[in-house]
Amino acid sequence: MFTIGEFARHGRVSVRMLRHYDAIGLLRPASVDPATGHRGYEAGQLARLNRIVALKDLGFTLEQVGAMLADNVGVAQVRAMLTLRRAELEQALAAGMERLTQVEARLRTLEDEGLPLPGIVVKRLPATRLVELTGTAASFRPQDIGPVVRPLCAELGERLRGAPAVTPAGRLTCFYEQLGENEVVVHAAIPASVTEGERNGLEVVDLPETEAATLVHRGAIDLVLPSWQALVRWLEATGRRSGGPQRELYLDCPEDPAKWITELQEPLAPSVRVPTRP
Numbered sequence: 001m002f003t004i005g006e007f008a009r010h011g012r013v014s015v016r017m018l019r020h021y022d023a024i025g026l027l028r029p030a031s032v033d034p035a036t037g038h039r040g041y042e043a044g045q046l047a048r049l050n051r052i053v054a055l056k057d058l059g060f061t062l063e064q065v066g067a068m069l070a071d072n073v074g075v076a077q078v079r080a081m082l083t084l085r086r087a088e089l090e091q092a093l094a095a096g097m098e099r100l101t102q103v104e105a106r107l108r109t110l111e112d113e114g115l116p117l118p119g120i121v122v123k124r125l126p127a128t129r130l131v132e133l134t135g136t137a138a139s140f141r142p143q144d145i146g147p148v149v150r151p152l153c154a155e156l157g158e159r160l161r162g163a164p165a166v167t168p169a170g171r172l173t174c175f176y177e178q179l180g181e182n183e184v185v186v187h188a189a190i191p192a193s194v195t196e197g198e199r200n201g202l203e204v205v206d207l208p209e210t211e212a213a214t215l216v217h218r219g220a221i222d223l224v225l226p227s228w229q230a231l232v233r234w235l236e237a238t239g240r241r242s243g244g245p246q247r248e249l250y251l252d253c254p255e256d257p258a259k260w261i262t263e264l265q266e267p268l269a270p271s272v273r274v275p276t277r278p
Contacts, residue, residue: 001030005178006242007041010232011049012225014139015181026052026066043236046229054078058085120215120234125265127209130173131166131202132189133159138182142222145186149174152188156202160190165197175247187245210244213266220257221248224264231266243269 008015021027022039027048029039048069055065058081133156135148153172160166170191177185187205194204213234217227228246235241244267252261 001040001042004029004039004041005181007045009140009178009246010043010229011046011053012140012142012228013049013053014141021049021052021062024062024066026062026069043233046232051078054082058082120213120231122211122213122268125207125210125212125267128170128191128207129194130189130205130207131160131163131192131194131199132156132187132205133202134188135186137184137186140176140178140184142225145176145184146222148186149188152186156188156190159200159202163198163200163202165195165199166202167193167195169193172250172253173247174250175245177245210267211270212247212268213240215264216251217262217264219260221250221260221262222257224248224262227264231264235266240271241269243267 002010004015004018008018011018018027018039018041022029027045030042030045031040032038033040051069052062052065055068055078056062060068133152135152137144137148153174156172160168168190173187173189173191175187175189177187179185189205213231215227215231217224247265247267249263249265250260251263252259254260
């Protein structure tokens with residue numbers, strides 16, 4: 001079971017949006033604590049959330065979306081509508097391209113429903129010292145994250161060239177922390193050795209050693225949502241929980257984004273061992 005904040009992060013929507021969907025009966029939480037009123041969600045509900053977001057991005061009102069879901073609109077029908085929307089967006093201005101990419105990401109999550117979980121590897125991530133720049137996004141929605149993380153990574157590269165006290169020692173890593181309902185801190189960082197001297201405004205951060213579930217995503221990072229949600233399904237299937245901010249380790253970033261290779265890292269909270277009776 002996931003809290004509303006965790007479910008919003010895994011579904012790449014805002015907490016406020018989930019509360020609204022609950023209020024209008026479009027996506028009810030799996031449980032509500034009678035004492036605190038806290039909402040709980042299950043990984044299986046991501047399928048319904050993906051349909052809602054996909055249909056909403058096609059231009060349907062929430063009332064129409066509710067009627068369509070009540071009629072059990074299938075993946076094939078949603079795919080046909082998304083394909084039509086894709087053709088329309090390709091004729092639109094360049095500003096519509098980012099939204100098109102996210103529609104495609106939601107489409108892939110629908111196609112992955114019911115498929116076996118991909119090759120997820122649990123491993124130890126060593127303690128790491130990084131230098132970083134941070135920015136703030138309004139939510140985990142791709143259209144909020146993208147405009148922050150891209151220029152942040154570019155500026156990190158520029159700052160490194162003017163920081164003689166910093167020697168890069170690894171690959172670009174991005175990770176994300178939700179501080180409030182409408183505040184996500186975006187970290188663009190790189191492992192480095194740091195000596196006394198000019199750091200050109202770069203902050204030093206130490207990530208502790210941790211166990212993490214990892215998955216290699218091949219393709220454009222804008223289409224990473226299905227891979228992250230596969231990790232969410234793995235968490236629920238294994239009874240594990242997130243133990244820290246999700247990380248993206250960029251292993252290979254050629255000019256063609258479709259050929260990118262990124263390792264997704266989900267830090268894990270320590271397993272709770274239930275004592276057995278002798």
